[in-house]
Amino acid sequence: MKKLQENPIIILMGILASCLGIFAFFTDINSIFDFMTPNEAVLSASQPTPLPTATLNPSAWSGLLHARKPTLNEIRAEVPPSLWVTNGIDVRDMPAPGTDPYNGTVNATQEYLLPVYWCASSATLLQQNMDNIQTAFTVNGETVPEKYIFSYNYDTTNGWKCSYHAVVFGGWSSSAQYTLQAHRTLLTEQNDGQTTYPAGEYVFSLLVTVK
Numbered sequence: 001m002k003k004l005q006e007n008p009i010i011i012l013m014g015i016l017a018s019c020l021g022i023f024a025f026f027t028d029i030n031s032i033f034d035f036m037t038p039n040e041a042v043l044s045a046s047q048p049t050p051l052p053t054a055t056l057n058p059s060a061w062s063g064l065l066h067a068r069k070p071t072l073n074e075i076r077a078e079v080p081p082s083l084w085v086t087n088g089i090d091v092r093d094m095p096a097p098g099t100d101p102y103n104g105t106v107n108a109t110q111e112y113l114l115p116v117y118w119c120a121s122s123a124t125l126l127q128q129n130m131d132n133i134q135t136a137f138t139v140n141g142e143t144v145p146e147k148y149i150f151s152y153n154y155d156t157t158n159g160w161k162c163s164y165h166a167v168v169f170g171g172w173s174s175s176a177q178y179t180l181q182a183h184r185t186l187l188t189e190q191n192d193g194q195t196t197y198p199a200g201e202y203v204f205s206l207l208v209t210v211k
Contacts, residue, residue, distance in 0.1 A: 059142045065178065066171030067139075067148040070113055075152070080111040080168055083180070083206060097186075097200025104208045111170035116182035116204060117154075119162040121193025126153070126161040129192060134185040135165045139178055172210040180206045 061067075074080065084091055087104030094100055106112055118133060120126035135151075137144040144167055154162045169180070182204045190197050 061142050061145050064142065065139050065169050066111075067144050068168050068170075069148050069150045070166055070168045071150075072152060074168075075113070075115075075150075075164075075166065080113050080170075083112045083114050083169075083208070086112065087206075089206075091204060093195075094197075094202045094204075095195070096198055097202055099181075099203040099205050102204070102206045104206055105211050106172055106208050108172045108174045108210050111168050113166055113168055114180055114182065114206070115164050115166035116184065117162045117164045118184065119156070119160040119192060121160065123161045125191075125193050126163055129190050130163050132187045132190060134183075134187065136183040136185075137165075137167050138181045138183065139169070141179075174210055176210045178208050178210075180208060 070080075078085075083089075083104060083106070086106075087102075089102050089104060091102075092100055114137065116135065116137075118126070118129060120129050135149070137149065149165055149167050151163065151165050154164055156162060165182075172178070184202045184204075186197055186199045186202070188199050190199075
């Protein structure tokens with residue numbers, strides 16, 4: 001077999017083919033980036049596309065209602081009264097994530113307690129559940145600061161062990177409406193000793209009208 005340097009025509013044809021290949025390669029690359037916006041091009045070159053997340057992201061607290069932490073004595077005395085009780089609401093069990101809506105009324109000059117609870121068949125199981133449950137309250141989409149939320153345990157007469165979170169609301173504007181929500185987020189599937197609940201956000205939503 002002859003060496004390439006002994007065939008100048010073959011060498012020139014090879015160089016020409018290489019140039020054409022390089023030109024075609026960069027032309028294709030440019031045509032791809034022509035269909036991208038500048039931001040898309042940078043993202044593709046520098047980092048993977050971020051995955052969407054579903055998290056509670058309400059507005060910061062503006063103080064549109066007066067909120068405060070209740071005391072244990074107030075809770076025992078049921079003063080201020082529970083919004084659920086004063087409106088005759090029997091809070092339903094939620095078998096799966098979602099929003100359960102309710103309606104009620106409040107007196108403009110009165111304070112009310114808004115509690116939410118989780119119960120389990122034993123104290124040990126209750127603690128295991130609560131280690132994987134996050135609780136938050138919102139008013140018209142604004143997050144109530146944690147410093148206003150009181151948490152406590154309560155043993156029922158039928159043997160269930162319960163964990164409560166509660167906040168007191170007041171300072172209502174006359175004839176106004178407020179959407180009060182208690183959010184319970186199960187980080188993983190939870191079993192209370194009787195029922196298994198899928199992971200996700202469970203929202204108890206109370207629309208109150210001020211009298």
